[in-house]
Amino acid sequence: MSSQATPIQGARPVTPPLRSAGSPGSHISPLSSGALRPPACRHRDRSPSPMRGYLIPSPLPTRRNRTCSATARASEGPLFSGVCKCFSRSKGHGFITPSDGGNDIFVHISDIEGEYVPVEGDEVSYKLCSIPPKLEKVQAVEVAITHLKAGSKHETWAGIVISS
Numbered sequence: 001m002s003s004q005a006t007p008i009q010g011a012r013p014v015t016p017p018l019r020s021a022g023s024p025g026s027h028i029s030p031l032s033s034g035a036l037r038p039p040a041c042r043h044r045d046r047s048p049s050p051m052r053g054y055l056i057p058s059p060l061p062t063r064r065n066r067t068c069s070a071t072a073r074a075s076e077g078p079l080f081s082g083v084c085k086c087f088s089r090s091k092g093h094g095f096i097t098p099s100d101g102g103n104d105i106f107v108h109i110s111d112i113e114g115e116y117v118p119v120e121g122d123e124v125s126y127k128l129c130s131i132p133p134k135l136e137k138v139q140a141v142e143v144a145i146t147h148l149k150a151g152s153k154h155e156t157w158a159g160i161v162i163s164s
Contacts, residue, residue: 074129074141081125081146084118089155096124096140106131107140114144115156121149 085104087094092109107118107126118124126140148154155161 070129071141074127077127077129079125079127080140081123082140084120084122084124084145086120087118089117094118096126096143105138105140107143111139111141112143116145116148116162117155117157118143118145119149119152119154121152123147123149 080098080100082096082098082105085095085097087107089109094107095104096107097104105126105128112118116122123146124140124143125146126143128138129141131137131139153161153163
């Protein structure tokens, strides 16, 4: 008998031991070993926004995701007035009670103009924009505080509290 083994038909050849990920002839992909990972995500500079730290997407059309045609239609519409019923800065939305009566109107934080966070009782002016997909409901856009509620504390978007 010979000390050399005879190859068996249909058997696979023995593969050489694995080398490090970057060496030539390596059987490990450089990406699978973590040697060549893409650079860390860099944050791009954005305009200051009161919603900067919140990453939860809103199902409602905010200023950032509203179509140009919806924005144009809302801008061309009439100006309404009402009173802020409630507004939560942490949640990013609130409601306005129209001066002429009717159902309360939703307002998103991205649609508020000016330097103050609205509080209950502030008089506001606004325009209306339809909410897709059925366009049956509306939300307030281009909301501006016309009169601050007397005797209440107001906060700026920067966090400065002012008594009125």
